[in-house]
Structures are given as structure tokens and as C-alpha cells.
Amino acid sequence: MAEKTINTYTCHAGHEIVTVRRVKGMTPKTMRCKHPGCNGSSNSADFNVDQKLEPTFEFYKPTEQEMEKLTPLEKDHVNNGGLLCRKIDKHDGK
Ligand SMILES: [Zn+2]
Numbered sequence: 001m002a003e004k005t006i007n008t009y010t011c012h013a014g015h016e017i018v019t020v021r022r023v024k025g026m027t028p029k030t031m032r033c034k035h036p037g038c039n040g041s042s043n044s045a046d047f048n049v050d051q052k053l054e055p056t057f058e059f060y061k062p063t064e065q066e067m068e069k070l071t072p073l074e075k076d077h078v079n080n081g082g083l084l085c086r087k088i089d090k091h092d093g094k
Pocket of ligand 1: 040
């Protein structure tokens, strides 16, 4: 069975985002809700979702250049095998 890469995060207010894991690595169990104006905490569905969902955010491994711009906390996270989350730019690759 193929490894699951699609996941969702849902906050207490019901805001849901679909994420994709681009590379092997750790993704968080919870993260700050990405919905504008919402500071809720979103919970991971542990990849137990329809793998055909269209992701809007991606987990990626930063390049060395990107690493230099990270906060010490984020660097620690990445150095411990964690991935970072960013919005997928829909205009990319067109
Ligand atoms: Zn929210």
C-alpha cells in the first residue's frame, strides 16, 4: 500500500485545511489554524482521510537558504526531522 501523504487539520471552529507531505519527515499533531482571523488550534486527522483530496498546504523540507531565515525554534524543529508547512502557490508550475 502506498504511503499516505494527504492529511487534514481541523480547528474547533470547523476550519479545515488539506495538507500534503512532500518528503519523508515528521508532521505535527496540532498546529495553529490557518484561517484568517482564527487563532484556534487545528488537530491532525493522522492521515486517516481520503487520499484524493486536493491539498492547499504542503509540508516541505527547507533548503539551506531557507534554513537561514528560520527562527531558532523552527531550526530546532527541522534539525529534529520535522517538516515545515506553507500554502501551496496555485500559480506555480504553470
Ligand atoms: Zn479556525
